[in-house]
Amino acid sequence: MTGREFFTARTVGEALVGFRPERRTAVEPVPLDGALGRVPAADVRADAPLPGFARSTVDGYAVRAADTYGASDGLPSYLDLAGAVRMGAAPTVTVTPGRCAAIPTGAVLPAGADAVVMVEYTAETMPGTVEVTRPVAPGSGVVQPDDDVAVGAVLVPAGRPLRAPDLGLLAAAGVTTVDVHARPRVAILSTGDEVVPSDTKELTVGQVRDATASALAGLIREAGGDPVYAGIVPDDEGALRSALTDALGAADLVVVSAGSSVGARDETAAAVSALGEVWCHGLALKPGKPTMLAECAGVPLIGLPGNPLSALVVFRLLGVPLVRRLAGCDRPPPAPRVRARLARDLPSAAGRLDVVQVTVTEDPDGTCRAEPLFGPSALLSVLARADGYLVVPEPATGLDAGTDVEVVLHA
Ligand SMILES: Nc1nc2c(c(=O)[nH]1)N[C@H]1C(S)=C(S)[C@@H](COP(=O)(O)OP(=O)(O)OC[C@H]3O[C@@H](n4cnc5c(N)ncnc54)[C@H](O)[C@@H]3O)O[C@H]1N2
Numbered sequence: 221m222t223g224r225e226f227f228t229a230r231t232v233g234e235a236l237v238g239f240r241p242e243r244r245t246a247v248e249p250v251p252l253d254g255a256l257g258r259v260p261a262a263d264v265r266a267d268a269p270l271p272g273f274a275r276s277t278v279d280g281y282a283v284r285a286a287d288t289y290g291a292s293d294g295l296p297s298y299l300d301l302a303g304a305v306r307m308g309a310a311p312t313v314t315v316t317p318g319r320c321a322a323i324p325t326g327a328v329l330p331a332g333a334d335a336v337v338m339v340e341y342t343a344e345t346m347p348g349t350v351e352v353t354r355p356v357a358p359g360s361g362v363v364q365p366d367d368d369v370a371v372g373a374v375l376v377p378a379g380r381p382l383r384a385p386d387l388g389l390l391a392a393a394g395v396t397t398v399d400v401h402a403r404p405r406v407a408i409l410s411t412g413d414e415v416v417p418s419d420t421k422e423l424t425v426g427q428v429r430d431a432t433a434s435a436l437a438g439l440i441r442e443a444g445g446d447p448v449y450a451g452i453v454p455d456d457e458g459a460l461r462s463a464l465t466d467a468l469g470a471a472d473l474v475v476v477s478a479g480s481s482v483g484a485r486d487e488t489a490a491a492v493s494a495l496g497e498v499w500c501h502g503l504a505l506k507p508g509k510p511t512m513l514a515e516c517a518g519v520p521l522i523g524l525p526g527n528p529l530s531a532l533v534v535f536r537l538l539g540v541p542l543v544r545r546l547a548g549c550d551r552p553p554p555a556p557r558v559r560a561r562l563a564r565d566l567p568s569a570a571g572r573l574d575v576v577q578v579t580v581t582e583d584p585d586g587t588c589r590a591e592p593l594f595g596p597s598a599l600l601s602v603l604a605r606a607d608g609y610l611v612v613p614e615p616a617t618g619l620d621a622g623t624d625v626e627v628v629l630h631a
């Protein structure tokens with residue numbers, strides 16, 4: 221042990237704002253079917269209005285609104301039935317004063333009509349005569365040709381991951397492929413003489429199966445990236461440098477876990493320093509202090525703490541936004557959150573951000589209770605049991621039981 225301290229420690233806030241590599245993935249066309257969650261590279265605009273024609277929103281009779289003024293149960297308006305509009309076809313009927321046309325929901329409003337009265341407020345008392353018992357205002361029961369989308373309006377914006385309704389809107393507008401950013405390729409490199417592949421059946425004393433890589437791959441996929449397993453590297457600076465060089469050449473982001481603490485095994489820091497510029501080494505964060513952020517020839521690199529729980533906490537806070545940004549996402553969807561009452565006192569040291577895993581239970585009165593899960597960051601099962609996490613900000617020295625807290629829910 222050398223007693224060295226981290227050399228460029230930062231807060232999480234500084235890292236989120238200040239570590240913003242320029243790199244973005246290439247743009248590729250994808251069919252709508254494969255576009256869910258992908259990020260459009262440019263606004264997609266409508267070249268025609270939607271729905272494109274004045275459309276009835278109810279089953280009833282297309283009328284001239286003025287013909288219904290004053291209509292009531294006691295004093296109905298009587299209109300001559302001029303005909304019917306068929307679904308999916310141009311109307312062959314015109315509505316002149318004193319007349320109406322039967323129309324189903326979704327059909328084209330015939331010429332001369334400016335409203336549709338719902339069938340419930342009518343009766344066909346005699347064949348060819350319709351009794352109307354409610355007045356309708358002009359435009360009632362009708363959507364105008366560009367009510368949904370006007371020509372030139374943005375159908376889906378650049379920079380926001382596509383959601384299911386976006387695919388519907390694009391389909392309605394006849395857009396069947398979208399130019400989106402490629403999924404960022406994220407290389408996952410695990411380090412440590414003791415780390416062995418997760419399919420190792422029998423462990424010798426001191427060995428651990430690689431837990432971090434599989435969990436990281438899950439978070440990377442959730443963030444819209446493509447995980448690439450780059451293997452397990454022993455604690456040897458030469459081997460690590462060579463593995464990092466390969467990974468940097470083939471990925472949009474490299475994530476390397478372990479070996480970045482201040483102990484004897486800080487080969488990662490040495491290897492990364494030799495390959496690029498270290499932006500920060502050490503975060504004011506618990507867990508997750510031994511974190512490194514660097515850029516090597518335009519490729520960002522995150523050095524994660526060895527403890528799997530800490531690695532995942534850091535990746536969730538800093539890696540997920542980075543993967544999204546690499547994919548052109550500058551409008552990330554807000555994480556699902558819930559407000560809850562803290563179930564017990566939470567101690568915390570001032571000057572660092574504490575990320576505390578919690579379970580959330582709903583009390584009979586509908587309010588939520590957040591129960592902190594204590595345990596060393598070496599225990600991955602704590603994370604697996606948690607429903608979400610809360611943060612105790614840097615200046616705070618803890619939170620009292622009963623405090624109203626915001627819990628960010630795990631996916
Ligand atoms: N004197 C100090 N010692 C430590 C400090 C400190 O500030 N001063 N920080 C502690 C903290 S916090 C952490 S976190 C660890 C992180 O150290 P490293 O990033 O160098 O990681 P390692 O020592 O290599 O590993 C820690 C732990 O995690 C296990 N591990 C590593 N990789 C994997 C993997 N892929 N899958 C499963 N488990 C893994 C490893 O076997 C160790 O048990 O340093 C503390 N010490």
Ligand code: MOO
Nearest residue numbers: 507508509530597
């Ligand atoms: O950062 Mo260590 O990552 O607190 O467990």
